[in-house]
Amino acid sequence: MYARAVTWWVILRIALEERFVYRGDFFLGTLMRFLPIITQMFLWWAVFGALSGERNTVVGYTYANMVGYYLLTMISRAFSSMPGLASGISRQVRDGEVKKFLIQPVDMIGFLLLGRVAHKLAYYTVAILPFGLVFFLCRGYFYDLPAHAATHSWTTFAAYIATLVLGFLVGYFLEATIGLIGFWWLEVSSILFVYMLFSFFLSGHMFPIDMLPAPWGQMVEFLPLKYLAYFPAAVFLGKVPPGSLAMELWIEVAWLAFFIVASRILWHRGVQRYSGFGG
Amino acid sequence: MPVIEIKQLTKHYRVYQKHEGLWASLRGLFRREYKEVKAVQGIDLTVEQGEFVAFLGPNGAGKTTTLKLLSGVINPTSGTATVMGHVPWNRENAYRRRFALVMGQKNQLWWDLPAQESFRLHQQIYRIDPGSFDKRLSELTELLDIRDLLNQPVRELSLGERMKMELTAALLHSPEVLFLDEPTIGLDVVAQHNIQQFLKYYQQKRKITILLTSHYMKDVAALCKRVVIIAQGQIKHDGSLAGIVDKFSSHKVVTLQLREGESLDHFEQFGEVLEVVAPKVKLRIERAKVAQSLAAILAQHDIEDVVVEDPPLEEVIAGMFSQVGKPQVPVES
Numbered sequence: 001m002y003a004r005a006v007t008w009w010v011i012l013r014i015a016l017e018e019r020f021v022y023r024g025d026f027f028l029g030t031l032m033r034f035l036p037i038i039t040q041m042f043l044w045w046a047v048f049g050a051l052s053g054e055r056n057t058v059v060g061y062t063y064a065n066m067v068g069y070y071l072l073t074m075i076s077r078a079f080s081s082m083p084g085l086a087s088g089i090s091r092q093v094r095d096g097e098v099k100k101f102l103i104q105p106v107d108m109i110g111f112l113l114l115g116r117v118a119h120k121l122a123y124y125t126v127a128i129l130p131f132g133l134v135f136f137l138c139r140g141y142f143y144d145l146p147a148h149a150a151t152h153s154w155t156t157f158a159a160y161i162a163t164l165v166l167g168f169l170v171g172y173f174l175e176a177t178i179g180l181i182g183f184w185w186l187e188v189s190s191i192l193f194v195y196m197l198f199s200f201f202l203s204g205h206m207f208p209i210d211m212l213p214a215p216w217g218q219m220v221e222f223l224p225l226k227y228l229a230y231f232p233a234a235v236f237l238g239k240v241p242p243g244s245l246a247m248e249l250w251i252e253v254a255w256l257a258f259f260i261v262a263s264r265i266l267w268h269r270g271v272q273r274y275s276g277f278g279g
Numbered sequence: 280m281p282v283i284e285i286k287q288l289t290k291h292y293r294v295y296q297k298h299e300g301l302w303a304s305l306r307g308l309f310r311r312e313y314k315e316v317k318a319v320q321g322i323d324l325t326v327e328q329g330e331f332v333a334f335l336g337p338n339g340a341g342k343t344t345t346l347k348l349l350s351g352v353i354n355p356t357s358g359t360a361t362v363m364g365h366v367p368w369n370r371e372n373a374y375r376r377r378f379a380l381v382m383g384q385k386n387q388l389w390w391d392l393p394a395q396e397s398f399r400l401h402q403q404i405y406r407i408d409p410g411s412f413d414k415r416l417s418e419l420t421e422l423l424d425i426r427d428l429l430n431q432p433v434r435e436l437s438l439g440e441r442m443k444m445e446l447t448a449a450l451l452h453s454p455e456v457l458f459l460d461e462p463t464i465g466l467d468v469v470a471q472h473n474i475q476q477f478l479k480y481y482q483q484k485r486k487i488t489i490l491l492t493s494h495y496m497k498d499v500a501a502l503c504k505r506v507v508i509i510a511q512g513q514i515k516h517d518g519s520l521a522g523i524v525d526k527f528s529s530h531k532v533v534t535l536q537l538r539e540g541e542s543l544d545h546f547e548q549f550g551e552v553l554e555v556v557a558p559k560v561k562l563r564i565e566r567a568k569v570a571q572s573l574a575a576i577l578a579q580h581d582i583e584d585v586v587v588e589d590p591p592l593e594e595v596i597a598g599m600f601s602q603v604g605k606p607q608v609p610v611e612s
Contacts, residue, residue, distance in 0.1 A: 007403040014389065014396050021391045021432075100387050102352045103380050105372040106404045271370075272354060 008114055015118035030126045033078070034134065040070045059211040065237070068141040069208050071134065072233035077205065078127065079164045080171030080228040082116060086192050090182025093274070102271065109176055109263055116172055149238030156235060159245050163232040166252050170227045173259035180263060183270025204230025210239065224255040282456060282488045283326035283349065288358035290319040290344050290512075318344040320512035321358065328455075329486040333493065333503035337600045341512040342492040346458045349490070350380040362456055376405055379449035383461035386441070387448060388433045394444040395429040398451060405452035412451065419447045422477055439470030446477070459491040463498055475501045496593050510600065524589045527599040531569050533562045535576065536584035549576055558583075563590070 019026065048056065048063040056062060061069070089112070092098045101108035142151055150157040178195055182188050200206055203225040210230075212220055220226065231252065234240055240248055296312040297303065319341040326332055334342040347353045349360060351367035351374070360367060365374035388397040402412045420426045423443040428436060433444065442462060449457065459478075463471040479502055482489055493499055499506060499520065506523060508516040516523060533550070537543065537558045546552050549572040550564035564572050569587060576582065589595070 003406060010400055010403040014392065014400055017396065018389060018391050096385065099347075099352050099380075099382075099385065102370060103350055103375060104387075104401075104404055105375040274353060 011111060011114045012118050012121075015115040016122055019118055019122040026122070027126065030123055031130060033074070033127070034130060037070055037074055037134075041067055044070075059208075061208065061211070062144075064141040064144065066208075067138065068145075068237065069233050071138055071141070072236050073205060073229040075131070076164065076167055076229045076232040078123065078131075079120065079232075080167040080203075082171050082175040085112070085116065085172070085175040086179035086182075086188055086195075088112075089176060089179025090186065090188040093180075093182040093270070094186050098274070102274075109267060112176065113172055116168075120168065146238040148242045150236040152238075153242075155242070156238065156245070159249060160232060160236045162249060163227070163235050163252065166249070166256060167227050167232055170224060170252065170256050170259060173256065173263050174224065174228075177259055177263045177266060180266035180270055183266065183273055199225050199228060202226070203228040204233065208233075210234070224252075224259070227252050227255065281325045282328045282330075283324065283360070283362050283490070285322055285324040285345075285349075285360045286358060288319055288322045288324075288345070288348060288360050289317075289356045290341075290348060290353065291356045292316045292318055317512050319348065319355075322509075322512075322514055324507065324514065324517070326488060326490070328488055330505060331482050331489045331491070331503045332505045332507060333491050333499040334507050334509055335492075335499060335596065336509035340509045342509050343460055344512075345509070346380065346460050346490065346492060350378065350458055351375075352380075376452060377454060378456040378458065379452070379454040380458040381445050381449045381460065381462055383442065383459075383464035386433070386445070388441070388444055390434050391432055393430045394425075394433055394436075394448070397433070397444075397448055398429075401448055401451050407452055411453075415451055415453065416447070419450055422480065423447060423473075437470075439466050439473070442466065442470070442474060443477075446474070450481070453485075455487055457487055457489045459489060459493075461493055462491070463493060463495055471495065471497065478502055496596060500592060508599065516599075520592070523599065524592065524595050527602065528590055528595045529566055530563050530590060531566055532588045532590050533564050533569065533573065534586040534588070535560045535562070535580075535582055538581040538583050541581050546576075 044063060044066045047058065048066075051058070058066070089098075098108065101111070145151050147153070148156055150160045178188060178192060181191060185191070202209065202220050202223060205228070208230060209220045209226055210217060231240075231248075235245065235248075292315070293313045294316050295307075296314050297307055318339075322341075322345065334345065336342050344353070348355055349362055349367050351370045354368045362374070363377055365371060365377075367374065388394055389400075398412075398416060401407070402409075407415075417426075420429065423446065425440060425443050425447065428440055428444070433441060436444065446462070462478075463474050466474065475498055478489070478491075481487075482502075489502075491498065491503065504519060506516070506518065506520050507514055508523070516526060518526075530550075532553070535546075537560065539558060541558070543555050543557055543560060546555075546560050546562060550562040550568070552560065553563050554561040562572075573585065573587075577585075
């Protein structure tokens with residue numbers, strides 16, 4: 001067990017070092033993440049500005065709620081987004097780089113997971129200051145939250161942290177599963193495009209999914225995509241009733257288990273099928 | 280007990296056949312033609328501990344496929360193989376810790392980091408205790424003369440230096456069996472020579488079992504006593520390098536040194552004239568006729584010296600590849 005922990009630590013440390021090699025790209029990539037939120041704030045400012053008369057909410061959201069929601073999805077996605085994971089796995093299968101995971105006594109899914117943890121840790125180290133600044137400047141958007149929101153309740157805050165960690169894991173195993181389809185299709189960019197498209201709308205990245213009319217809203221609630229952006233924000237904002245919070249978290253854990261098992265099965269079957277493409 | 284035992288090992292691939300042109304590409308969206316490639320067809324091979332065996336064969340003969348099967352990268356279509364008692368495609372960690380595969384065209388090191396970091400990672404994943412790790416690393420870096428390069432990012436190393444790093448990484452866990460797939464590909468003569476010397480020394484010292492594929496005859500001649508020729512997925516020859524010449528070369532090269540004033544003409548009647556540089560004549564004569572032709576030459580000409588040689592190895596191998604490539608040649612193993 002100790003030996004395994006040391007191995008994990010060394011993988012994590014080396015992956016972290018690798019992250020810091022290209023400094024310019026790293027800093028720029030980290031800071032540019034804040035740009036989209038500004039365009040979203042302008043868009044909704046225009047939408048709310050166009051509302052007629054007394055009306056100042058859109059499907060239950062005030063302008064402040066909406067900006068607060070977007071700021072929170074930015075954090076959700078800082079945990080759950082996995083740039084280049086699925087395409088990276090399928091590329092490794094296609095050009096034969098995956099061979100090293102078949103030859104060496106190391107598990108690819110675990111190895112890449114540690115790589116992602118390193119990726120995220122490096123990102124947070126740099127991003128924490130600008131994130132802190134943005135939230136401090138935008139603190140006014142979080143004033144009128146209910147009593148069980150994370151700003152008032154430690155239980156909700158703890159649940160919120162749990163949703164971020166689970167969101168990271170769901171995001172990782174979901175994309176790893178898509179990448180492993182590469183054993184059959186070799187090129188997964190189209191399927192990835194479809195996934196990204198659905199994820200953009202149905203994870204809550206584009207708009208809060210509880211805005212969707214029935215029956216679409218309920219259907220989307222049953223999909224795992226919401227854990228990537230909407231769900232952590234909803235927990236923070238107190239949109240999930242305290243009574244059903246534990247149950248909701250267990251459902252997320254079940255989805256995580258589903259994708260862990262799915263990725264394992266695909267890996268196992270894929271390796272059997274693998275014929276060593278790429279010489 | 281043999282280290283490697285292969286029985287009737289077979290691997291067939293299904294390869295998508297794409298015809299030229301846009302119309303064919305569109306049709307390929309709905310109906311695809313596949314061709315079955317028989318990469319390895321019923322190979323039998325036994326390798327004893329401490330042997331250094333070369334796999335020779337034309338491109339696409341099945342050499343690399345055999346190495347991939349033995350290292351557990353791919354599953355066979357049929358047949359069996361064991362390496363040190365393990366079935367490679369079961370991919371047990373116990374087996375993975377006992378062998379290594381080095382591919383000349385593939386990089387296993389972290390591209391952006393110094394090789395030292397990749398070695399540290401190997402130490403962990405192969406569970407090498409710190410004492411042995413330090414000892415082996417200093418031994419290997421000394422032998423390969425790469426001590427000063429350990430802290431340079433791998434991407435900034437030359438091809439030869441990178442191959443030395445790859446070999447170091449592969450040998451850190453002291454594998455008992457080493458598979459080398461074209462380890463000197465693309466290297467200059469000096470780098471090739473260095474790698475050969477290192478492999479020779481290391482193999483003799485550690486008595487490990489090595490299977491090597493290479494296109495460079497010099498690698499094979501320098502390193503391996505035993506040569507296995509594979510063509511069309513089958514073993515066509517298994518024996519010594521000298522044995523190849525005996526088996527596959529039908530001619531001898533005879534160099535005659537003539538006494539001054541002797542005519543250099545009329546040697547065509549004894550064999551193919553390869554070169555005439557006075558006072559020497561080089562002939563290619565059929566093996567069976569060498570004695571008879573020499574007697575005739577000595578009777579008709581005033582000869583100072585005679586040298587009878589086998590043709591150059593490269594030439595024999597090239598001739599043999601074209602010969603074994605033909606289906607009518609009986610399969611020997």
